[in-house]
Amino acid sequence: MSGFHASTENTQVQEDIYLKSRNYTGLINLYRSSLKKKDDPKIRYKLSKYYYQAGDYKSSLYYLQPLLKNPDQTIYTLQAQNMISLGDYPQAIRVTQQMLSRDNKYAEAYNLKGVALALSGKYSEANAAIQQARDMFIADDVAINNMAMIALLDQRYQDAVGLLLPQYLRGRKQERMIHNLVVGLVKVGDAGYAKQIVRAENLSDYPDELIDSLISLGPIKNEVL
Structure with missing residues (x-):
């Protein structure tokens, strides 16, 4: 032994x-x-x-497959995350429904369902799911960033900035959140402040080029976030 x-x-x-x-x-x-x-x-x-x-989602699912014969919520969570990353949003939503049928107060299931719905273009349903995740006490940073992501996809850029800027000013500096804030600021016409944040947080060696590329973007798509 x-x-x-x-x-x-x-x-x-x-x-x-x-x-x-x-x-x-x-x-x-x-x-x-x-x-x-x-x-x-x-x-x-x-x-x-x-x-x-x-980032090898197919291999992840391959090795996860035998565990799906007797899954728990962590196994379902990883399956749903892989499905979202592969762009199979309907299957991801089905997996989250299975999770919720086991436990209808499971915050991460609502969160993943919200992300999959948002990336499917169902923004109001996505917001409702993320709000349910928040009601079940998922981490505020996660809920707020995902609500902001939905707002960006729905072209409600001011709403996204309104969610993320207070977080940033309170010292919350998760990389994805800062990136989404910069995108939102550019889209509401505050490229100068966006550039300040890029420089302050060392997001790019070429802040001017990064901001110019964001200015030239059309409507935000999920691959940009």
Whole structure:
């Protein structure tokens, strides 16, 4: 038994090192090797999660598939995230419905449903789902950024700025949120302030070019966000 504990401990140390450097290739290799020795559901889930974080959504779903025979909410969540990333929004919505049939107060299910609905162009339904996620106490940063994302997609740019600017001024500086704020500011005609934020947060080595490209954009699409 002592050998097993040592091996587990070594894997954990390696995982921590790879996580700190966001070395997803290292994490994938680590857990592929572990899974090859023993098909353990926890190892399989971690492998699938790291494929997702590396942006290889099809591989993530491939390794997740056997776990869907006996899924829990975390497995469903990863499945829905992959479906959204692959652009299969109807399937993602179906998965969130399965999650809610198990627990109708599961905040992340409402959140993912809202994202999938928004990217499907169903903005009012998406807002309602995100609001339900917020009512179930999902993190405010997540809810507010997703409501702002919906506003940008719906061309309600002032609404997006109204949601995100107070967060930014309170020191909330999650990368996606700042990016969405910059897009919203450009779209409401405040390119100067948008450029200040780009410079202050080191979002680009070429702030003038970035702002010019955003100014020339047409209506916001999901691939821009």
